[in-house]
Amino acid sequence: MPAEATIRDVAKQARVSVATVSRVLNNSPAVREGTRQRVLDAIAELNYIPNPIARRLSLGRTHTIAVVLPLFTLPSFVERLRGVQQELADNEYDLVLYSVETPQQRDEYFAKLASPSRVDGLLLISLPPSDEYAERLSHSGVPTVLVDAYHPNLSRVIVDDVDGGYRATRHLLELGHTKIAFLSDYLETPFQQSMRQRYVGYRRALEEAGIDFRPEYHVWDTHGRPEAREMAKGLLALPDPPTAIFAASDTQAIGVMDAAREIGIRIPEQLSVIGYDGIRDAEYVNLTTMHQPLFESGVLGARLLLASLQNDSQANAPQEKVLPLELIVRKTTAPPPGR
Amino acid sequence: MPAEATIRDVAKQARVSVATVSRVLNNSPAVREGTRQRVLDAIAELNYIPNPIARRLSLGRTHTIAVVLPLFTLPSFVERLRGVQQELADNEYDLVLYSVETPQQRDEYFAKLASPSRVDGLLLISLPPSDEYAERLSHSGVPTVLVDAYHPNLSRVIVDDVDGGYRATRHLLELGHTKIAFLSDYLETPFQQSMRQRYVGYRRALEEAGIDFRPEYHVWDTHGRPEAREMAKGLLALPDPPTAIFAASDTQAIGVMDAAREIGIRIPEQLSVIGYDGIRDAEYVNLTTMHQPLFESGVLGARLLLASLQNDSQANAPQEKVLPLELIVRKTTAPPPGR
DNA sequence: CTGAAAGCGCTAACAA
DNA sequence: TTGTTAGCGCTTTCAG
Numbered sequence A, B: 001m002p003a004e005a006t007i008r009d010v011a012k013q014a015r016v017s018v019a020t021v022s023r024v025l026n027n028s029p030a031v032r033e034g035t036r037q038r039v040l041d042a043i044a045e046l047n048y049i050p051n052p053i054a055r056r057l058s059l060g061r062t063h064t065i066a067v068v069l070p071l072f073t074l075p076s077f078v079e080r081l082r083g084v085q086q087e088l089a090d091n092e093y094d095l096v097l098y099s100v101e102t103p104q105q106r107d108e109y110f111a112k113l114a115s116p117s118r119v120d121g122l123l124l125i126s127l128p129p130s131d132e133y134a135e136r137l138s139h140s141g142v143p144t145v146l147v148d149a150y151h152p153n154l155s156r157v158i159v160d161d162v163d164g165g166y167r168a169t170r171h172l173l174e175l176g177h178t179k180i181a182f183l184s185d186y187l188e189t190p191f192q193q194s195m196r197q198r199y200v201g202y203r204r205a206l207e208e209a210g211i212d213f214r215p216e217y218h219v220w221d222t223h224g225r226p227e228a229r230e231m232a233k234g235l236l237a238l239p240d241p242p243t244a245i246f247a248a249s250d251t252q253a254i255g256v257m258d259a260a261r262e263i264g265i266r267i268p269e270q271l272s273v274i275g276y277d278g279i280r281d282a283e284y285v286n287l288t289t290m291h292q293p294l295f296e297s298g299v300l301g302a303r304l305l306l307a308s309l310q311n312d313s314q315a316n317a318p319q320e321k322v323l324p325l326e327l328i329v330r331k332t333t334a335p336p337p338g339r
Numbered sequence C: 001c002t003g004a005a006a007g008c009g010c011t012a013a014c015a016a
Numbered sequence D: 001t002t003g004t005t006a007g008c009g010c011t012t013t014c015a016g
Helices: A005-014 A018-025 A033-046 A051-061 A075-089 A104-115 A133-140 A162-173 A194-208 A225-236 A249-262 A282-284 A296-311 B008-012 B018-025 B033-046 B052-059 B075-089 B102-112 B131-139 B159-177 B194-208 B225-236 B250-263 B280-284 B294-310
Strands: A063-072 A094-098 A121-125 A144-147 A155-159 A180-186 A218-220 A242-247 A272-277 A290-292 A322-324 A326-328 B065-072 B096-098 B122-123 B145-146 B154-157 B180-184 B218-220 B246-247 B270-276 B288-291 B320-323 B324-326
Touching: A005 A018, A005 A033, A018 A033, A051 B052, A063 A075, A063 A104, A075 A094, A075 A104, A075 A121, A075 A249, A075 A282, A075 A296, A075 B096, A094 A104, A094 B075, A094 B159, A104 A133, A121 A296, A121 B008, A121 B154, A144 A296, A155 A296, A162 A180, A162 A194, A162 A242, A162 A290, A162 A326, A180 A194, A180 A225, A180 A249, A218 A225, A218 B122, A225 A242, A225 A249, A225 B280, A242 A249, A249 A272, A249 A282, A282 B180, A282 B225, A296 A322, A296 B246, B008 B018, B018 B033, B065 B075, B065 B102, B075 B096, B075 B122, B075 B250, B075 B280, B096 B102, B102 B131, B122 B294, B145 B294, B154 B159, B154 B294, B159 B180, B159 B194, B159 B246, B159 B270, B159 B288, B180 B194, B180 B250, B218 B225, B225 B246, B225 B250, B246 B250, B250 B270, B250 B280
Parallel strands: A063 A094, A063 A121, A121 A144, A144 A155, A155 A322, A180 A218, A180 A242, A242 A272, A272 A290, B065 B096, B065 B122, B122 B145, B145 B154, B154 B320, B180 B218, B180 B246, B246 B270, B270 B288
Antiparallel strands: A094 B096, A290 A326, B288 B324
8 A cells, every 4th residue: 555645746746836735735725726627637647635633733733532331232322322422423522432341431431531631521431420520521622411310510411300200200100009119220330320310309298298208129239130139029929019110211111111010010900110311222122211302412412512512611610411211101100010 | 641752861960872661661671770779760750751653663563453343233343352352461562442334445445554664563354355455464464364254275273164054054954944044134245254154054954954945935124122122023923924034143033032922923933033142141131052162252352363463473274263153042932832 | 772854645724 | 716834742863
């Protein structure tokens, strides 16, 4: 393969200066049509492609947006990423991907990426930064937006998960349930804050309805369908089992459905199940769920970032975009048995 | 935020030349310990981070690996991507992501990325290049490896999909089925060649068994669970419906299961279903499937690429890695009714 | 062991 | 309208 042609080669070939070549490259109007054509011809002939790295160095911009997200096993993360990717696709920016598996790794990436010489912008999906890193990020000069994560100092696109948890629980309550379990991830991890908020909403709805919270109705484990199935089995084996289960994600709700099928408990006649997220699979299995706009959250996050990349008014206040939640009632929730 | 410190600032602060700073940055042994320490101190004090772009320009390498894959709705693509990501994570390379939705876009990306000034290496997932682009790629000087795609001139990690299709069909045949349908994506798209090969294997197995191929038993549509469900319904509504369906992907097989449930046909008593891929969901729904190592294919693809990035013996012959397929018999296949 | 200086390929004043 | 030239921040000869 022949060595790559440079702007100098083109200049020589077209008998102009590199400045002129640069001008036509950048669509400067200040170049005579004939000259432009000569340059274009030279470019075509030499098969010239401008070196983006050199361009970036000269411009002082990286043309890169880093997207950081938890290791993307979960459909909801992937869906958000797809939104981001779509919005970024026709832009000038490269989307570079970082997947984090541990809090240490997360902080490592945050530290590494909080530098304008590395990236032009940062998109953090479902990864709430600690105060320390939020501070560093907002002072780094790297525009940052959070998707599905909250920090007061950073732009974000979120939903009101407390309200979501509340409304999901209300739905069950209104059907007449009083024995309502909550099944989720570990709540204590600083990794995921949405889950915890849904739990808060759940507690609030119970309290408001004058129903005592029963600790044995709250179960948690690492995220996953089989894990949820096992948890659900435990719940249903209780001396006084719940008549409804609120799963903090659709994936987990589907695990609950697995358990019910396995044990021979009919949904929704004997057990109501409600999920959260509104992933595609929820529709296929007819799961009642609290739907949030996953794909759109990615799109909006990217858009927000792009916007703050435009007006480099660095110090513009953090934006907040709250996306709507929608209760989608399908076939897995009904009044409790005997009502 | 203070302007970023440069290597010059560090040099000044440490009272050495930039060359020396560069040496300690690159762990050159040719630096006296005392000097090194001074430099290190200066770096710490100024909070200096080397500018990667400048480094890349100087080194003439992009430190970037581009991964191109079809828009990642499908679990199997995501799984492969995860493998790639994991293998690349602790490397010096940035993983930049390109998702293609149309053949035009694919070629656009191929053209753009076939340039050493853009990327150090290229990983194409489930995207067989045309001869023309394969040619361009292999002459571009950009090491390229295909995952789940084949071209004789390019390194690749694949499975033997003809054999997979053959063995999946054999499994059904051996159970005693003779009315076996094949349900897939469009076969004619140059987008996906694996599907077509599975079909070839299917036909071969039938032929070998002396069973005539019935055109009405071969259905196809765009990929997706609901689409597969509709196709399956069509198949089952045939005057002489099949007793077994070989779906070219697990996602589609699950769609078939949806259809059966909806119509009230029992699996496997009345209908056998076999899928392909071995995605996680297949296990949950107890689907018999032809399993291929998806995650590993990504890992291996990345490894292959990394290796050819090492020995820049550009002209090394294309490597081929064939991963094993494994028939996993679960609960969706059984002898046909009345046997 | 250290420094001076050229160069990576491009952009953008500034001059002409 | 076009050309000259000084950077962008780093690496790497080549001298010393």
